[in-house]
Amino acid sequence: MKSPVYTVKGANLARSVGVALIGGLVTGVAWGFVLLPFTFGFFSIFLGAGLGYAFTRGLEWASGRKRGPVMIGLAVGGIFVSWAVMASIVWSQDALRLAWYGLVAVGVGIYFSYQNLK
Numbered sequence: 001m002k003s004p005v006y007t008v009k010g011a012n013l014a015r016s017v018g019v020a021l022i023g024g025l026v027t028g029v030a031w032g033f034v035l036l037p038f039t040f041g042f043f044s045i046f047l048g049a050g051l052g053y054a055f056t057r058g059l060e061w062a063s064g065r066k067r068g069p070v071m072i073g074l075a076v077g078g079i080f081v082s083w084a085v086m087a088s089i090v091w092s093q094d095a096l097r098l099a100w101y102g103l104v105a106v107g108v109g110i111y112f113s114y115q116n117l118k
């Protein structure tokens with residue numbers, strides 16, 4: 001029998017999917033309009049840590065503090081949605097550089113989410 005901590009069903013799963021998608025959209029817009037100066041270089045590590053923290057806490061709230069692969073997958077998906085929204089907002093000559101530094105932030109965010117939700 002699986003542990004109830006790792007079993008996500010029904011309303012908790014629906015809320016978690018909603019939080020991942022809406023959270024991805026909201027953080028992506030904030031990243032694209034407000035946090036863009038922090039996407040370059042060393043600051044992208046802190047931005048990624050913030051993304052990981054935000055998605056971890058949001059998914060914990062939505063799922064009733066569930067953990068495991070489903071929650072990790074939703075956090076990863078939400079962080080990628082956030083990156084895609086940011087990239088679509090700031091499409092410019094520096095788009096390639098933003099995309100690479102943004103992927104550093106995505107990687108750090110995924111690492112923090114994984115460590116908190118495993």
